Amino acid sequence: MPIFKLSATLQGHEDDVRALCSPDPDTLVSGSRDSTVRVWRRIDPRSWSEPTINYKSAKFVNSLACYKHAGETFIVSGGNDSLVNLTLVDATFDWVDPAYVLVGHQNNVCTLACKDDLIMSGSWDSTAKVWRKDGTVVYELKGHENSVWGVQIVSATQFVTCGADRTIRVWNGAHQVRQWVAHTDVVRDVLVLPDGTLASCSNDTTVKRWTLDGDLLQTLHGHQNFVYSLAVLPTGELVSSGEDRTIRVWDRAGTCVQTITLPCISVWKVIALENGDIAAASSDAQVRIFTRVGKRVAARELLDKFEADLQNSTVNDSVYNVNKDTLPGRDILKQPGTAEGETRMVRTEIGTVEVYQWNESKWRKVGEVVNSTSTDKKKEYNGQFYDYVFDVDIADGQPPLKLPYNTNESPYAVADKFLLDNNLPASYSQQVVDFILANTGGASLDQQSGPSSSEPYQDPAYQKQGILPQTEYLQFSKLDETKIRTGFAKLNAKQPLQNQIEPVEFETCMNCQDFKQLAILAGQMISNWDASSKLLGFDILRFTILHTPPFETLFELIKIGLTSQSPKVVMMTIRLLVNIFSAKQWGERVFADPDLMDVIFLDDILDALKTEKLMSITVATFVLNYAVFIRKLRDQTLYTKLAAVINKFGVALARDEESAYRLLVAIGTLKPLGTKIDAAVTTELQKYKSPRFDALWTEIK
Numbered sequence: 001m002p003i004f005k006l007s008a009t010l011q012g013h014e015d016d017v018r019a020l021c022s023p024d025p026d027t028l029v030s031g032s033r034d035s036t037v038r039v040w041r042r043i044d045p046r047s048w049s050e051p052t053i054n055y056k057s058a059k060f061v062n063s064l065a066c067y068k069h070a071g072e073t074f075i076v077s078g079g080n081d082s083l084v085n086l087t088l089v090d091a092t093f094d095w096v097d098p099a100y101v102l103v104g105h106q107n108n109v110c111t112l113a114c115k116d117d118l119i120m121s122g123s124w125d126s127t128a129k130v131w132r133k134d135g136t137v138v139y140e141l142k143g144h145e146n147s148v149w150g151v152q153i154v155s156a157t158q159f160v161t162c163g164a165d166r167t168i169r170v171w172n173g174a175h176q177v178r179q180w181v182a183h184t185d186v187v188r189d190v191l192v193l194p195d196g197t198l199a200s201c202s203n204d205t206t207v208k209r210w211t212l213d214g215d216l217l218q219t220l221h222g223h224q225n226f227v228y229s230l231a232v233l234p235t236g237e238l239v240s241s242g243e244d245r246t247i248r249v250w251d252r253a254g255t256c257v258q259t260i261t262l263p264c265i266s267v268w269k270v271i272a273l274e275n276g277d278i279a280a281a282s283s284d285a286q287v288r289i290f291t292r293v294g295k296r297v298a299a300r301e302l303l304d305k306f307e308a309d310l311q312n313s314t315v316n317d318s319v320y321n322v323n324k325d326t327l328p329g330r331d332i333l334k335q336p337g338t339a340e341g342e343t344r345m346v347r348t349e350i351g352t353v354e355v356y357q358w359n360e361s362k363w364r365k366v367g368e369v370v371n372s373t374s375t376d377k378k379k380e381y382n383g384q385f386y387d388y389v390f391d392v393d394i395a396d397g398q399p400p401l402k403l404p405y406n407t408n409e410s411p412y413a414v415a416d417k418f419l420l421d422n423n424l425p426a427s428y429s430q431q432v433v434d435f436i437l438a439n440t441g442g443a444s445l446d447q448q449s450g451p452s453s454s455e456p457y458q459d460p461a462y463q464k465q466g467i468l469p470q471t472e473y474l475q476f477s478k479l480d481e482t483k484i485r486t487g488f489a490k491l492n493a494k495q496p497l498q499n500q501i502e503p504v505e506f507e508t509c510m511n512c513q514d515f516k517q518l519a520i521l522a523g524q525m526i527s528n529w530d531a532s533s534k535l536l537g538f539d540i541l542r543f544t545i546l547h548t549p550p551f552e553t554l555f556e557l558i559k560i561g562l563t564s565q566s567p568k569v570v571m572m573t574i575r576l577l578v579n580i581f582s583a584k585q586w587g588e589r590v591f592a593d594p595d596l597m598d599v600i601f602l603d604d605i606l607d608a609l610k611t612e613k614l615m616s617i618t619v620a621t622f623v624l625n626y627a628v629f630i631r632k633l634r635d636q637t638l639y640t641k642l643a644a645v646i647n648k649f650g651v652a653l654a655r656d657e658e659s660a661y662r663l664l665v666a667i668g669t670l671k672p673l674g675t676k677i678d679a680a681v682t683t684e685l686q687k688y689k690s691p692r693f694d695a696l697w698t699e700i701k
Contacts, residue, residue, distance in 0.1 A: 001235075002292040003258055003360055004249065004278060006306045009298075010040055010287040012051040016412075017281035018268045019064035023073050023089055025274045029054070030287050031061035037077050039089065040287070045296045048289075056093040057081055058475060065112035067119060067133065074099060074133070076119055078109025084121050086133055102135050103692075108147075108429075111189075115153040122148030124429075128161045139174040146420065150190040150200075160212075162187035162200055164420050170212055180214040186420060191230040191238075199238055201227035203417065207240050207250070218254045222341050226413055231272040239278055241267035243413055245366075247280055247290070248341060259341030259359055260290060261366045263306075263313035266413070313367040327353060333363045345369065392435070403432070411436040468699045469669040473581040473625045474662075476618075479543040484536070485510065491525075491533040499528040515547035526557050531566065538572040545579050550586055562600060567612035570605065574618050581625040591629055597641045601649070609652045619649060620659035620666075627666035636673065643676035650681030660685055661692065668700045 010028070019031035026042035030051075035058065038051035055061075059080035067074040067086065074086040084102035091099075107124035114120070118138065119131040128141040128148045139159070141148075146164035153159055159171040164186045169179040183202035191199045197217060198210040207220040207227060225243035232238055237257070238250040247260040247270055264284035271279050277291045291297060298306075327347040337344075337358025344356050344363070353369035381389045381404045388407075391400035401422050405414050415432035418424075485507075492500050501521055509518045518540055525537030538561050545554075561573025577600065580587045590596070600622075608615045623646060630638045646667065654660040664685050667677055686697075 001257070002294075004260060004290040004292055006298045006303055007046050007277060007289040007291040007296045008048055009302070009306070010048055010051070010289070011285070012038055013285040013287075015285055016266070016268060016283045017285060017287055018060070018062045019077075020269050020271045020279050020281050020287065021064040021066045021075070022271060022273050022279065023066040023068060023075070027089065028273075028279055028287070028289075029064055029066070029075050029089075030281060031064045031077055031079070032285070033060045033062075034285070035059060035061060035079075036093070037061055037064065037075060037087070039075075045293075046291075046298055053093040054089070054091055055085060055087045055098065056478065057085070058477065060108075062108060062110050063112040063121075065114045065119070067114045069117045076112050076114060078105075078112050078121055078123075080108045082107055082109060082123070082125075084109055084112070084119065084131065086119075100133050100135065102129075102131050102133075104129055104135075104137060104140075110147065111149055111151050113151050113153050116156065118153055118156065120151045120153050120159060122151040122161060122163070124148075126163075128159070130159065139171075141169075141171050141174055141176070143169060143176050143179070149186065149188050152190055152192045152198075154192055154212075160190055160192065160198060162190040164416075166202075168198065168200055168210065168214070170214075178214055182208065182210070186416070188226065188228050189230045191232060193232055193238075194236060199230050199232070201230050201240055201242070203227070203413075205242075205244075207238065209254075220250055220254050220256070222248055222256045222259070222339075224343070228267070229269045231270045231278070233272045233278075234274075234276050239270050239272060241270040241280060243267075246341065247278065249278075256340045259357060261310060261357055261359075262288065263309040263367075310367065311365045336361070337363065390435070403436075405436055467665065467668075467696060468671075469631055470624060470628050470665050473578075473628055474621050475546065475579050475582050476542060476575040476621070477546060477579065481510065484540065487536045491529065491536055495529055495533070499524075501525070515544040516549075519544040519548045519551065523551075523553055523557055526560055527553075531564070534560070534564070535566065535569050535572055538569055538576060542572060542576040542579055545576060545583060550583075559599075562602065567608040567615060570608055571612050571615045571618050574600070574605075574615075574622050578618070578622050578625055581629060588629055588632075591626065592633075592638075594637050594641050597626075597645060601645050606649065606652060609649070616653055616656040616659040617662070620653050620656075620662040623649075623653075624662045624666040624669070627669045631669050631673065634673065639670060639673040640676065642670070643674070647676075647678040647681060650678070651684050654681065654684035654687075657688060660688055661696075664693065664696050664700075668696055671700060 013030065013032040013034050015033035017030050017032045021029045028040045029037060031037050035056055036053050037055040039054045040051050041049040043049055054075055055077060057079055061077050061079040063078040065076040067076050073089045075089055077085050082105045085098040086100040087098045105121065105123040105125050109121050109123050111122040117132060119133060120128060122128045124147040126144045126146055126148060128151050129137055130139040131137055141159065141161060144163040144165055148161050148163045150162040157173050162168045166181050166183055166185065166187055167179050168182040168187060168190055170177050182200050183204045183206065185203035187200050187202050189201050193199055198212065199207060201207045203226040205223045205225060205227060208216060209218040210216055223242050223244050227240050227242040229241045230238065236252055239247060241247045243266050245261050245264060245267065247267055248256050249258040251257050262282055264282040266283035267280050268283065269281040273279060277289055280288050327345055330346050332344060332346060333356060340358060342358040346354055346356065348354060354365055355367045355369060356363040357366045381402055386404040386406050388405045390403040392403050403418050411433045414436065415429045418432055419428060488506055501524060506521060509521065522537040522540040522544065526534050558573060561569050564570055580590055605619060626642050630642060650663060653663050
C-alpha cells in the first residue's frame with residue numbers, strides 16, 4: 001500500500017482549526033476558534049481555492065457535520081454559543097441568519113453527526129440530542145456524568161455516545177441499553193466502523209476497538225499524548241490524531257502502518273475524504289490534506305517546505321524530561337527502529353538535541369528540543385515536574401486547587417483535564433485557559449484567576465441550566481470590509497485636502513489588520529471629517545475597540561457621537577459602548593461610574609427610537625450588557641439607575657420583538673437585586689406569546 005504524502009496546505013483561519021467535514025470529494029469545510037466556518041473548493045487534483053466564510057459565530061466553532069437528505073445539503077456547526085446552526089453549503093457569512101437554528105443545549109456543542117434526516121449533537125451540558133432540521137428534538141439522551149465528547153448514529157433508533165466520564169454508552173431511542181468504562185481517562189471520540197464494531201480514543205493515549213456489546217477487541221498503542229479524533233478510510237484502515245503532533249494510520253490487525261508528524265502542537269481533527277485522502281485540522285490554524293494518489297501529491301517545493309517546517313519545529317524539553325548528558329550521538333541512528341512512529345533523541349556535536357522518528361523504514365528528523373524551564377526551576381506535583389503549578393482559589397474557606405502546566409502543552413487540553421480532575425463544570429474552560437495564558441506570558445489577558453472569575457458571587461459547583469442569568473456580554477463585532485473600503489474611498493475623496501487620509505495607509509492597515517492604527521484613523525475621521533461622513537469613523541471604531549487598548553481621545557470621540565444630530569451616528573456610538581464591555585482588562589471599569597448613565601441615556605434617544613430602525617436593538621443590547629455588569633458587582637446604586645432607564649425606555653423598546661426579548665433577559669438577570677420595574681413595561685413585554693418569551697417568564701417568576 002502506498003504511503004500518504006502531503007497533497008495541500010489550506011491557510012486562511014486565524015486560530016486553531018477544531019472541526020472538519022466534507023459534503024463531497026471536491027469540497028472541504030472547516031471550523032475554527034476564530035469563530036468562522038470556511039468552505040474550500042478543489043481547483044485541480046492538488047490545489048484548492050481561497051476559502052469563503054460560510055458562517056461567522058460570536059464564539060468558537062468546535063464541531064461540524066454535513067447534512068445531506070432529500071436533495072438538500074447543509075453545513076451543521078456547533079460551538080460555545082450552545083447552538084446548532086444549519087447553513088446552506090453555498091451561503092456566505094453576510095447572509096443575515098442560518099437557515100435553521102437548533103436551540104436546546106446549555107453549553108458548548110463539541111460534537112455532531114448526521115445520518116439520513118437526523119442530526120445528533122453532544123455537549124458539555126452532559127446530554128446528547130437527536131434532532132430534525134426544523135428543531136424538533138426526537139430524542140434527548142441523558143445519563144453521562146460529564147461532557148459528551150463523541151456521538152454516532154447507528155440507525156434511526158440506535159445511537160452511541162462517549163464522554164468525559166470515561167464511558168461509552170449505547171442507546172435505543174432515549175433509553176440507555178448498555179454502558180461500560182472504556183478508558184482510564186476521558187473518551188474523546190467514538191466511531192462506528194463498517195463492520196459494525198466501534199472504535200474509541202482517549203486522553204489515556206490509546207485507541208480501542210469494541211463490539212456494540214462492550215467486548216474489547218483491540219487496544220492500539222503508539223500515541224504519546226491525548227488522542228482526540230478518529231476516522232476510517234475506504235480501505236477499512238483506522239486513522240487517529242492527537243496532542244503528540246501526529247496522525248497515525250492503523251491496519252485492520254491493529255498495526256501502525258504510518259505516522260505523519262505535523263509542525264504544530266495539536267492535531268484536533270482528522271476525517272477521511274471520499275477519495276481516500278486524509279484531512280487534518282490543527283492548532284497552527286491550518287488544514288492539511290494527505291494522499292496516497294500520485295497525481296494529488298503536492299509539488300516538490302511544497303513537500304520540501306513541509307519537511308523543512310517539520311525539521312525546524314521545536315519541542316520543549318519537558319515533553320521528554322531530557323537529560324542531555326545521557327543522550328547518544330547520531331551514531332545511534334545507524335540502528336533501525338523497532339516500530340513505525342518510534343521516537344529517538346540524539347545529541348549533536350554542538351550540544352543541541354534533535355528528535356528523529358522511524359518512518360517509512362528510515363529515521364526522519366521531526367524537530368529540535370529547546371529549553372523551557374530547567375528542572376531545578378521546575379515545580380514538582382504528584383511526582384512530576386512542571387513549569388508552573390498554580391494555586392487556584394475556588395471558594396472562600398476552601399483550600400486552593402493545584403493547576404499544573406508545562407509550556408509545551410495546549411492550554412485547552414490542560415484546562416479540560418483540570419476541570420475533569422476537580423469535578424468542575426466544563427463551562428469554565430475558557431476562564432481557565434485565559435488564566436493560564438495571562439500567567440505564563442501567553443497573552444495579555446484579564447488577571448482574574450480560576451473558574452470563579454466568570455461570576456464571583458456564584459457557587460463554583462453551579463452550572464446554569466436555563467437562560468437566566470445572562471453572564472456574558474453581547475457584541476456588535478461584524479465588520480463588512482467591502483463596505484468599509486468602498487465607503488472610505490467615497491467619503492475620503494470629498495473631504496478638504498488637509499483632512500484627507502492617505503489611501504495607501506488606510507489600505508495597509510486594513511490588509512494587515514492593524515487595529516491600533518485603524519482606531520487612530522477612525523478618530524481622525526470623527527474629528528476632522530464633515531458631519532455626514534463621521535458615521536464611517538464610528539463604525540470602524542466600534543469594531544477596533546475590541547482589539548485595542550483605550551487611547552487618550554476615546555471618550556471625547558464618544559461624546560461627539562452621543563451628541564450628534566444624526567440618529568445613525570448616535571446608534572453607532574452606542575454600539576461602540578456595547579463592545580467596550582467586552583474589552584479585556586479595561587472595558588468594565590468604564591461603566592462603574594453611576595453618573596455615566598445620565599450622559600448616555602439622553603432624551604434624544606427616545607426620539608431616535610422612532611426614526612432609526614436599528615436603534616431599538618442597539619439600546620436593548622446596551623441595557624442587557626449593563627445588567628450583566630451590574631449583577632456581577634451586586635451594586636444597588638447602579639441597579640437603581642438602570643431600573644430607571646428601563647422604566648423610561650422600556651415601553652418604546654418593547655415595540656420591537658427582538659429588543660423586547662433582550663430587555664426581558666436584562667430584567668430577569670437583574671431580578672436578584674430588586675423589582676423596581678414599572679408595570680407599564682412588563683405589561684408591554686407580556687404581549688409577546690412565543691416559546692422563548694414563555695421560557696423567560698417561567699424563570700423570572
